[in-house]
Amino acid sequence: MDQEIRIxxxxxxxxALSTKRTIRKDIDMLYESDKYRFYKKAKESEWYNNFIVKEGDIYREVxxxxxxxxxLCAVNDIDLFQKFxxxxxxxxxxxxxxxxxxxNIDIEQYIFNLRSEIDNMHIDIFxxxxxVLYFLTINFNKKFVINEGLSVLEKNLLQREKHYLGLEPTSYSFDKLPDEIKNHAVDLRKQIYFKIGEISTYKQLFDSKADIVRREIDFxxxxxxSEKLSMDALFFENDISKKDIIEIFTLYYAIFKDMNVxxxxxxxxxxxxxxxxxxxxxxVKTYFFEHNQETMFLEMERRDEEIEKLKSENNMLxxxxxxxxxxxxxHKKTLENKYMQEIKMLNKTVEDLKMQLDEEHQKDKELNALREFMFLLDTKEAYSNSAEDTDFSSIKGLIVGGYxxxxxxxxxSLPNFTFINSENFDIKVLDNIDIVFFFPNFLSHALYYKVINEVRKRNIKVGYISKLNKELALEEIKRQV
Structure with missing residues (x-):
């Protein structure tokens, strides 16, 4: 008897769910109903950062x-499972x-019924x-017709699972290529470098004067x-390595089997x-998933829990x-000296905790400003001209970031405001500032952290601006000053 296959x-x-565009709004609506639970459950899974989740575009990964x-949550939630x-x-x-x-579910018959569509059907949709057919069959306790179609499908799913778990990789691997091909690649690289000069960085390639390189780069x-993008700007922080270069030559020889320079x-x-x-x-994908709303919301939740924990510890003390x-x-008469020393130590502990709480309160202010900013990102604002008539002359503000x-x-409209968009500034610019506004849509990490560290030292109020429109930006400033 054949051993039972467990998929x-x-x-x-x-x-499958990530590839179907027609159900994305439905997934969004269901996800929003309990997104913190769904997010945490997914984050705990071994598949969360697996290749099968990350190999597509940003939308598919989301x-x-x-x-x-x-x-994962629907497994033990009947109501959720029905919605799913x-x-x-x-x-x-x-x-x-x-x-x-x-x-009785016949895989071969089902595929045969698709014959008129298969030629124009993308492999992921197929x-x-x-x-989904396999999943529904098991879910509804139906039986499979044992035939070649079922066997091929299950073997394919098993092989893919092993591939994605790293047990039996089936995709390209430089390390698995024969040494003979790698040696040919090294010789090919020498011949090309002799013709166009040695290339070890993207900038050297971009600045090359060799005609054949220049034409390809220009093209x-x-x-x-044509897409209003700069190749040089995009690749500025994503340079190639020596390993990348030899991989490219090795792939060329492995596929074309020639030494045509x-x-x-x-x-x-x-x-x-x-x-x-x-x-x-x-x-870009890494940055997106490190800074998306779910990540930020969870971080705020974690900070709130830490604050509550500190408050509880303080009350206990x-x-x-x-x-x-x-x-x-x-016992004052007999134990005064002993306990007075202990009280001094405890008072010092309380003062230390108060200092910690003051630091947490400052962070809490920043989190509150960030919560309001995130809320406003999801809120459509109607323009009113009240901000234009507001007198900002009495406010000394600093705006960080922006075009x-x-x-x-x-x-x-803000004559007494100071503006910076580069980390090369004198920190004295923060002296006597009433409030600091950040414009996250055009703001580098380095600039943000340099400013926020000084803001925390000075206990300056923090605000956020999300609007490019001048009037709406002034409305946001007015609301937060």
Whole structure:
């Protein structure tokens, strides 16, 4: 008897939900109903940062992670599971109907029914059809027809699971290539460097005077220009390494099996640009998921819990002091020297805790300003001209970040405000400042942390601006001063 195959359908069901654009609004609505629970559950899963979740674009990763949290929570939540099934039914009505109407699910027959669509069906959509069919069959306790179609599907799912868990990688791996190919790649690199000069950084490639390199660079640069992007600016912080270079030459030889210098040079240039572009895109995705709303909300929750914990500890210490004070009164004559020393130590502890609480209160002010800012990002504001008539002359403010033209426009209405958008500033500019506003949409990490550290030292009030429109920005400032 064949050994029973056990498939972990979770990662593939998550992948399927992320590919179906027609159900994304439904996923959003369900996710918003209990997003903290879903987020935490997904974050605890081994699949949260797995390749199967992260290999697509930002949208697919966002919805894969949302779907992962929903599915994991739905396992022990019947009401949630029913809502989840309604999304499945909307996204894959054909698979849902097929499983409802049949007691024996025939994978081969189902694929045969798709024959008129398969040629124009993306592989991810095709995989999602079979994944959902497999999931629904198990969920509704239906039976599979044992045939070649079922066998191929289950073997494919098992192989993919092992691949994504790193047990049996099936995609390209430089380390697994034969030494012979790597040696040819080294020789090819020498020949190309002899012709165009040694290249060890993206800047050297970008500044190369070799005609063949120049033409390729110019061609791609114009493509970037057509999308109003700068290739040089995008790749500034995503340089190539020696390993990247030899990988590109090795891939060229492994695929084309020739030592054609001109062809290899063109592929080297395009391969380098693609490498840098992929690094830049991965950097954007990493930044997005480190700074998205769920992450920030959870961080605020954690800070609130820490504050409450400190308050509780402080109350416990105060109670302890009161008890010791009463004991001191009862035994003052015999134990005065001993307990007076202990009271001094406890008072010092209380003062230290008060200092900690003062620091936490300052952080709490920043968090409150940040909460209001995040709320306003989701709130449509109607413009009113009341801010234009407001006299800001008595307020000494500092605005950090923002485009130069935007700052110049605001300066006209805020004569006593100071504006900075570079970390190269004198910290004395914060002397006598009443309030500091941050414009996060155009603000570097370095500038933000330099300013916020000085703000905390001086206990300056903090605010946030989210609007590019001058009048709406003034409304935000008016509301927070």
């Amino acid at each position: 972990n359908i979770l990662p593939f069901l998550t992948e 919805y894969a992670k949302k779907a992962l949290g929903i599915i 099934l309604r999304i499945i039914k909307k996204g894959w009505p054909r698979a849902f109907s097929y499983v409802e109407k049949h007691d 995989n999602s059809e079979l994944t 791609v640069s114009f493509l970037f220009d 001109e062809s290899a040079t063109k592929h080297f240039v395009s391969g380098t640009i693609i490498k840098c572009l992929l690094k830049a895109y991965k950097q 105060k109670n302890k002091i009161n008890e010791l004070s009463q004991t001191l009164a009862d 130069e033209m935007w700052q110049k426009e605001l300066k006209k």
